[in-house]
Amino acid sequence: MKFLIAIVGLLVVLGLAYLISSNRKNVKIKPILLMVVIQLLLAYLLLNTKFGLVVIEGIAGAFSKLLTYAGEGIAFVFSGIANDGEAPFFLTVLLPIVFISVLIGILQYFKILPFIMKWIGFLLSKVNGMGKLESYNAVASALVGQSEVFITVKKQLGKLPPNRLYTLCASAMSTVSMSIVGAYMTMIEPAYVVTAIVINLFGGFIIASIINPYTVTEEEDILVVQEEKQSFFEMIGEYILDGFKVAIIVAAMLIGFVALIAMINSLFNMIFGISFQEIIGYIFAPFAILMGIPVAESVTAGGIMATKLVTNEFVAMIDLGNAQANLSERTVGIISVFLVSFANFSSIGIVAGAVKGLDEKQGNVVARMGLKLLYGATLVSVLTAIIVSVII
Template structure:
């Protein structure tokens, strides 16, 4: 039965992708096939072997440990009331640790650990898939650095990219999540699904881009390099990352206040007018998609509601809702929706992506604005593909 739903999920993704494809004759089925097989191998090792399961447990435990270390700084500044067993101050316990994680990312970037990982992982991915040197590099780097910072690493290349290549890197940016966010995500959804989704989303974005926006790859003159490095004093770089992390936490907090309040308003308004909440209503709209992904029938409306919530608001709002209702969902439904939520595919991210590109090149920013809805569709299909593959093992 799991294999059947893998086929239905794939049929959904590839069918929609083929219908909206800009050039069906250029779809490179061989490269897409290689990436899909790689996804199956990664997911099998991570979710179906003792070594992979133990590795995921170790990674999750490590991020939990990092959250405890971050609690030291938060506790010192905010007086100790936030860091308590069973504490529920979301901003302090979930968002503020982003500052610490961002500092660690800055240190690893400064001492050239991250550039080394990104360079050679991207090189290996390009050798396997043939999707392009720049595209493979960017797909890996965006999963570590996040946006909008990741666009600065290819700021010299962005003005030179054609519309097709620009679509691919923007789709990667929307389908991935930054390393600084992982620990916060793990406070709301099972850590193993967060880690697996990070790996799979890198490949899902390239697969969907290869269908929706196919083109012949070009040989780059040189592999792009991360712009931040040892040319700046260490403490200046560290301070920049810390402030950036704080700004990110504040921004996410502000968006959550606005979006959660908006959803609450819509729910109460819809209940008063038609007797059903807004989230339940959109849950019915997305329920068929959840079913094709393999979600058990009795969970499809709840999962569909979470899928729509993420699309309309952001992943944090949806994860917060999932955290509160996880006990009512089956294991399979929890696995699928958890993996699905680990990406930046939502309406708000379109503004961030287009704004980031426009700040580097006004002309390229206009291109992004032109295909923004198609970009959101592609990033959402990438999340559907990732969720479908994870669900196959439950």
């Protein structure tokens, strides 16, 4: 039964993408089918094999060690601020982002990350039927972040037509940055975090190639990566501050969104006898069912999905943690992979702002297609959840 639901779900997702396609005649079926097969194979490899278990445990162990090192710095500054046995969210989940941001800066400085991004991007371009720039950008987004990635390709931003710009921005919204992967792993199962990151890479290309199909000529298929010249300690300082800014921004958004949702839920309960999240849960329940979630759990799952869309993935992960005891293990896994992306309304502003800071004209182009970007990025998350539902 789960295979039938997955097939229907896959057809619905691809159909919804096709519905708003800018050039339906130019949609390339072969690369799309190939990437769906690759997604299934990767999901099976990571979630259902001994090799995948070793890879997941290795990555989770590495991040666990990094969080321990980060804890040393946090304890030095904030020692005594929490009572024994307590683990404040800001200290244990958000502040480690500062340390991981520094590590990303070091890997960037010594050209390790650029090397990885270029070659993985090159291999991806042979599969997805798109250009080297698009493939590099997708990998880079997953490693350095949805706003920082545009700095690395800023020399080409001003020369890109809207269709290629859409793909770059859609990739940035469909992935997550390495700096916050450790934070995710403290909230949901690491196996689902890693699997979602890998599968989203291909999902982004699948949806973008349907919504926004085009062909890149050899003359256009040029990748020019911007490398900023800084001293080592200047770079260290910059990445420390960048990581702290991310932690503070996420904390501020959580305070505002969690408080706002609590107030709205209370008002709806008083007026209608049902919470706001339950209402939007009913709206998203059909998509949850298409993702392989049982009907009995679809409203709860739909509420968590909608929360992620209107707020951010952190708020939704907190909600998932609170509801986890009442959900099956399969449902928790499917929702978990859905949550691992930047597909939410606030990301429209982040991506448009990042591009506008580098090229005002192109930033305005991105802002105009903001809802279309969010629509595509959300379909990527649904697609990833459907692929995983076949495996678990």
